[in-house]
Amino acid sequence: MNWGNKIALVYGSFAVLMATMVTIAIRQPDIFLVQKDYYKEEIAYQARINEIENGRRSGLSFLTSNGSVVIANPSGNAIANGKLLLYRPSNAKYDDTLAFNVAAVGTQTIQIKNRPSGFYKIRLFWDENGKPCYKEGTITL
Numbered sequence: 001m002n003w004g005n006k007i008a009l010v011y012g013s014f015a016v017l018m019a020t021m022v023t024i025a026i027r028q029p030d031i032f033l034v035q036k037d038y039y040k041e042e043i044a045y046q047a048r049i050n051e052i053e054n055g056r057r058s059g060l061s062f063l064t065s066n067g068s069v070v071i072a073n074p075s076g077n078a079i080a081n082g083k084l085l086l087y088r089p090s091n092a093k094y095d096d097t098l099a100f101n102v103a104a105v106g107t108q109t110i111q112i113k114n115r116p117s118g119f120y121k122i123r124l125f126w127d128e129n130g131k132p133c134y135k136e137g138t139i140t141l
Contacts, residue, residue: 051134058128064139067113069122073102082126084110088118117141
């Protein structure tokens, strides 16, 4: 085999490999973006940074145990109309939004037992003293 045939074989193999990879990528089912309005969220990210800082100052925390999320509020300010987003990166149909209200210096327990097992991100949104707050974490059920 001369060198011209070897070069043609290399280029041909590369073309077949690339065509195979493109076909595999196109046939992937259930490719989910992190959020449906991803680009809008990215532009407004400075507001999210401010919400994260407000969330740190508030002291609100959460922990998970036995299929429930316990939200604790040590700040002394009651939280009404809070929103807990359970986000499953691997499958958007398991995402869910739940409301929470925590009394001043109190806790609230939210049951999440009946969800499929796997990795979830938890995102908390609430207002405290007129300032929007945000906190995020991960759990595995």
